[in-house]
Amino acid sequence: MTDPEIDYAAVFQALPGMVALLTPDLVYADANEDFLRLSGRKREDMLGRHWFDMFPDNPNESTANGMRNLEASLRRVLATGERDTMALQRYDVLIPGRPGQWEERYWSPVNAPVLGPDGSVVLLVHRVEEVTELIRARERTDEDRAQVLEAELYRRAQELQEINDRLRRAHAREREVALALQDAMLPAPRPTGKHRAVVRYRPAVGSLHVCGDWYDVVDLVGGDRIGVSVGDVVGHGLEAACVMGQLRSALTAASRVATGPAQALDALGRYAHVVDGAESATAVLTFIDFDDHTITYSSAGHPPPALVHADGHVEFLDRATDPPLDAHPEPGPRPQARTGFESGATLVLYTDGLIERRREDIDTGLTRLGTSLARHRRADLDMLADTVLRELLPAEGATDDTALIAVRL
Structure with a gap:
């Protein structure tokens, strides 16, 4: 029985999640459909372009360092020939067709080498989990929790104020009685x-x-x-x-x-x-x-x-x-x-x-x-x-x- 021939190009395009292939020079060799769709880029605009030409750091945000962190990870993979899993990164991504407008995104990247016959790195597999909506949902949840907590704190403050008012009235009454007793004695x-x-x-x-x-x-x-x-x-x-x-x-x-x-x-x-x-x-x-x-x-x-x-x-x-x-x-x-x-x-x-x-x-x-x-x-x-x-x-x-x-x- 002859094993069926596998169309790996089709497999690559069907892979769930964002996946791109980079040359050792960090130039785009290919990107799957999810990568193109979620990044808002076209294949013809990406192929042959350097990674940082497509995704530069936001010059208006001094704390934006996601792209620099990614470059450091890719360089480690090239130097060691080993996979590198990055921590969750915030990226400011330039919105296509809107010059100067940036969108805050959260990606969880993994970078892996493709080795040639001589053991050298011939390609870099850049796989990204898009978690922006998850982060935003968590932020919304945190905001909701903060609002609930704020409401609870306000309620407790009102209760404490009522208790303090009662204590003041009780102390005032005690003072009146004590003064009356002192006057009598x-x-x-x-x-x-x-x-x-x-x-x-x-x-x-x-x-x-x-x-x-x-x-x-x-x-x-x-x-x-x-x-x-x-x-x-x-x-x-x-x-x-x-x-x-x-x-x-x-x-x-x-x-x-x-x-x-x-x-x-x-x-x-x-x-x-x-x-x-x-x-x-x-x-x-x-x-x-x-x-x-x-x-x-x-x-x-x-x-x-x-x-x-x-x-x-x-x-x-x-x-x-x-x-x-x-x-x-x-x-x-x-x-x-x-x-x-x-x-x-x-x-x-x-x-x-x-x-x-x-x-x-x-x-x-x-x-x-x-x-x-x-x-x-x-x-x-x-x-x-x-x-x-x-x-x-x-x-x-x-x-x-x-x-x-x-x-x-």
Whole structure:
């Protein structure tokens, strides 16, 4: 039986995909129908022409390097006599009949040698898979996915915004309740005999910054004496306000029966040890004796009271300072000190919101307070309190509550 003769020229033309034959000089020897159709070229225009005459690089696109990469691949095949598979390439192809107009195409080329009897390369088979539509479809899919993702992100952003709005409303409500509780527990001090005291309370700005500052003035048993105190609970919001109320009430009761401020703070520290949220709370308590013109004081981690003498000298009562309430597992006796005063002096107690500022040493705030008090020492107590707050607190409001109480001695 005689084997049928195979028409390889017809086979070449029928091959699926783009296939072209190049001479070692990179001149077109032939191209199949798919190559001609997909490249938009005619056989008579291609045969005998150099590859790069038919498919030059786009001179208007500096990043266009597909043709240069192809030349490098073809040169490797000529040098090695081995097949070379290229990565996916982007080509800017000049559109036939439209001078200066280029079309972006994506081809996946494979270049293989045809060897002669002596082993030299006599032809180059340049086979190309046209994947432009696949790439464009993927880009469209990616764009669709991006649009879906953008829509989802927008939806999530709207949900987060709604949650934030709810939180702000809840925090605002908590602030209102905490302020109401503070107002109820911190009334204006009652007249203490012939002695007058004024108080000022400035809540922190922002719904999250209602704190637990307190003040108190109580009559003491035995002689012309009063107890004056301020304190500060660490934390914010309704919980801090509730803890503040408990500590203030406890200190008021302890002050009435204690022999001195140190003993009262010692009792308060033991009580704070069993109150949730009282950790690291601070307080300072002064006993003012108008009969012998003395002030006895003790501090549990609180800024020192300021005694403004009639001559303008400001004395900070800092000789009896101990750690904050509940700072030690086993509370012990606290220190106590005494100083004298003359009629016309002013005692000022305050919380740290008045003097502390971020990235500033506390001594700077104390100096600022002392200067303001000395300057306005002769003013009426109400004017003195208002002026000090105006000069020391930021115009935009403080981030911590501020309590101040002033007593004319």
